[in-house]
Amino acid sequence: GRGEENQKYDETLHRLLRHFLDKNIEEKTYQLSTYAENFCDLLEKEVHTAINPSQIQKTFNDLVMLLERKIENIDDFKHWYHTQFFKNKNDISSQLRALHTQIEETIEQLNDLVKNDSANFRELLIGCEALLDKIKEQTDKLSSAFSSKDDIKQLLDDANLSELFEFRDMKRDVRSFFKDIEYRLINVSHTIDRIKPKINKLYTDFEKREFDRKIEAFLIYLLK
Numbered sequence: 589g590r591g592e593e594n595q596k597y598d599e600t601l602h603r604l605l606r607h608f609l610d611k612n613i614e615e616k617t618y619q620l621s622t623y624a625e626n627f628c629d630l631l632e633k634e635v636h637t638a639i640n641p642s643q644i645q646k647t648f649n650d651l652v653m654l655l656e657r658k659i660e661n662i663d664d665f666k667h668w669y670h671t672q673f674f675k676n677k678n679d680i681s682s683q684l685r686a687l688h689t690q691i692e693e694t695i696e697q698l699n700d701l702v703k704n705d706s707a708n709f710r711e712l713l714i715g716c717e718a719l720l721d722k723i724k725e726q727t728d729k730l731s732s733a734f735s736s737k738d739d740i741k742q743l744l745d746d747a748n749l750s751e752l753f754e755f756r757d758m759k760r761d762v763r764s765f766f767k768d769i770e771y772r773l774i775n776v777s778h779t780i781d782r783i784k785p786k787i788n789k790l791y792t793d794f795e796k797r798e799f800d801r802k803i804e805a806f807l808i809y810l811l812k
Contacts, residue, residue, distance in 0.1 A: 639683050639686050639687060639690075639726045639730070640683065641726065641729035641730050641732070641733040642729075642733070644680060644683060644730060644733040644734070645732075645733040645736070647676050647679065647680065648733065648734065648735075648736035648737060648740075649736055650672070651668075651672055651673065651676065651736070651740060652736050652739045652740055652743070654668055654672050655668055655672075655740060655743050655744075656743065659743055659744075659747050659749070660748070662749055662752055662754060662755060665747075665749060665755060665758070666754070666758070669758045669761075669762070673762060677765060680769065683730065684730070684769065684772045684773070687723065687726060687727060687730070687772075687776055688772070688776065690719070690723050690726075691723060691776055691779055691780070694716055694719050694720055694723065694783070695779075695783065697712070697715075697716050697719075698716050698783070698786070698787070698790075701713060701716065701790070702790070709794060710794060713787065713790055713791065713794070716787065717787050720780060720783060720784070720787070723776070723780065724777070724780050727773060727776050727777055727780070730773060731773050734766075734769055734770075734773070737766045737769070740762065740766075741763065741766065744759045744762065744763070747759075
């Protein structure tokens, strides 16, 4: 009933007030909180993320260089972990999410192509294949850019701080993040490897269809 709706509205408003809304008591109005504005900026940035392997390469080189200086002392290492590793973690992840988005969009385009018998089928198929080649190239470049993570792993393995629980906990987090990166890049490569034969088959089917049409036209011409 109406009472239930009001209760749900109040609960939703209460939840939003915790993070996303600020209440102006004098004017009895609501406005977006700073957290909400930052959250919206983050979403906007996520949508428009450009894949930039050379930037990632520089980021990893900096992470290695700074870690070399901060691996002897737990406080120094904590500073590296919180300010350097964490600060760049989201940027690195957003590049991988952008890669996945591109793959999903390409798959959608291919599905649309198969469902709708488009007049410019071949041109659109060539476009999809070119897009897939571009994604593959970016995936390979990102894999290469991430290679410095092995230097970070080595520095963490050789560190004299291993007896400290704090260090081991943070090290596990860093390694887990790198494992996730590897898994996601392999996933993209495997997806591309699965799509490629399907594109080749679409080319073959299209050429066969064109050939059949020509044969049909020729036979009709002969019968006339």
